[in-house]
Amino acid sequence: MRWFEKSVFYEVYMKSFCDGNADGFGDFIGLKERLPYLRELGVTGLWLTPFYPSMQVDNGYDVSDYMNVDPIYGTMADFRDFMTAAKQNGMAVIIDIVLNHTAINHSWFKAHPEYYVWKEAPNNWESFFGGSAFTYSAEQNAYYYHSFAKEQVDLNWTKPAVMQEAKQILQFWLEEGVAGFRFDVINNLTVDTTFPDNPFDELGEMIHKFDRNQPGVQAVIAELASFCRACKPDVFLVGEISSDDLNEIASYSRNDLLDVTFNFNFGSIEKLAVTKIFDELVRMEEVIPERLPTLFFGSHDMGRLMSRLANENRSVAKLLAFLMLTARGIPFIYNGEEVGMRNQVFGAIHELRDIQGMQAYHLALQDGASEQSALEVANQKTRDVGRGPMLFADGKSFSEGKPWILGRNETDLDKLEMFRYYKRLLEFRGQAGFQTEAYKKLVLEEDAIQYVRGRYLFVANFGETDFSIKKSGKLAFGEAMQSENYFIVSPFSGVVIELEA
């Protein structure tokens, strides 16, 4: 068994987690101060979003210097202090690494234009944030390729020098003591360099046939992965695969590739649908039975679990946490979820920062929308809804300064109750020892997802009525009425029954 198979990870959205110097941005000093909080919660791994010097066009996913810390987060010394303290608190730290693109102001862009992808004239490829994926450079008299913003220039992974640079970066951070990496959009690294136009689906959406998942990409990832494993045999490699095809996503989770990959069909569904969640749990077992899936219902790229899925109903939010922390897989809690944070709401366009939200706003205005309705579109499209300043259960604010992101977050006062629920769940998970157990049973009956792992039966009742189940055993977690051999599980409630041997 590998160490991370039992871990519970917690995504720290660096800018919004904890500000130690009152400049309105989260930083390493603040994060270090909050390590006891994270230990109390019971997580054992942290995923830090990019903290490298950046143009901040895409909040750090546009890296200007891979082997340094952006001054808004502190210094390398602050990073090292934090790492020492993280170790003392029993926390493994994995960091986000963006190898698909660099910021346009990275020194490579001028010094090594050959590291990037160039073309004499654009084809029809669209960038993820809208518009053409090619932008003209007068200096090169050619178009550079960017699968995201025009300030995020895609690297050319057919160049051996790019691989060498990447290895240096990975080695640098492994030597700094990180336990692994979360590889950003890692299946985008290579493109078809004959540049055929992409086809469209029946709704007019581009099918990314030639700019993702290209034949050579797994060889590139295999080389990166084996390099990391040679530096640090127990390294944990997590992949963000930009795809909604589970077979494709799963194909990157392999001994010679990544340890785990994020499945967005599970985590980022638009609204709660118990059959969809259940089907995805089953499919993850079918497609990669011998490997662990990841389990999450939130991240910095989507609306918060409490608003998007739970419709602000705390019982539903708790039940989703129950499922995420007891089903088979490696859970990733998104910061703020454990206190029931809701979506951030923006009353004016200047309050938000996300390029995706701003782009949607300007496009709506161009299409003739009023400012008010363009703002509504921006509120729907912006990923900033999930990036608001952290609300801590102890009431202490995220920052003594003016937060980098504005807007309102009307999370109710019962943050502590939600925090305690997560904490109890994590304690139970730690003590009961089922984390590595396979499912002996995984079924959906009425609206209750049930699974047996080890000696425990887990029942997650997503229905609006009581769910009764006949079993001999004793209640190990949660609340249920017991009558004779029946356990009665209330609506939106999760229980664990320790089965009789």
Ligand code: NOJ
């Ligand atoms: C995925 C990241 O999670 C997202 O926030 C970012 O915009 C893109 N990759 C581009 O790096």
